[in-house]
Amino acid sequence: MSGRSKLLKVVLLGDGGVGKSSLMNRFVSNKFDSQSFHTIGVEFLNKDVTVNGDNYTMQIWDTAGQERFKSLRTPFYRGADICMLTFAMDDRKSFENLPMWKREFLYYADIQEGSPFPFIILGNKVDMPNREVSDDVARSWCTKHGNVPYFETSAKDSINVELAFTSAVSRFREMEDQLEIKQVHTTNSVDLSRKAKSSGVGCCS
């Protein structure tokens, strides 16, 4: 196992209410709050993981999904190493909005459409009985959009949450050599990570 931990900036995106904050809190603190409030702007938490013997600090940026907070979240896309696009199983519209979220991310992260980038798709709230997106439909969307790994999760019942986050790191490792490195990303990433390390939790509005 190597000693030093590599910082990975992970951005969680998706419609308001799909469970992004709940997924982050389940993964980082193993907690679930059924009264979770809408995020305003962006919040982040750090979590250390070891994948294939290498140490990483995942700096997870939980963004506000509601349209009215768009201008507060988009400045934080730059420097991302991984993007986790999230929808809710019981909300077809949140699945149909995935291409919009992907476009928004690529545009504000300043990554060219079609460039290799580690995306992960999460279908959250798999515990809900009223499912509106089938496994087949979700999987074929992921295949069509670059064989993106897909996980059906429940922050509530703690299903596949840890697996999804650690697989995101594996996806990053697979693609690391192909990623487009831009000076501007590196600079922003360093600035933001310094801020994260000094405060641990942040909220930017």
Ligand SMILES: Nc1nc2c(ncn2[C@@H]2O[C@H](COP(=O)(O)OP(=O)(O)OP(=O)(O)O)[C@@H](O)[C@H]2O)c(=O)[nH]1
């Ligand atoms: N049944 C069920 N409910 C969940 C799950 N994850 C989150 N919720 C609930 O869904 C609601 C919204 O969850 P949040 O985590 O606040 O959603 P969000 O995507 O962060 O929302 P924004 O901050 O508005 O972008 C809350 O009432 C959660 O308790 C899940 O896996 N299953």
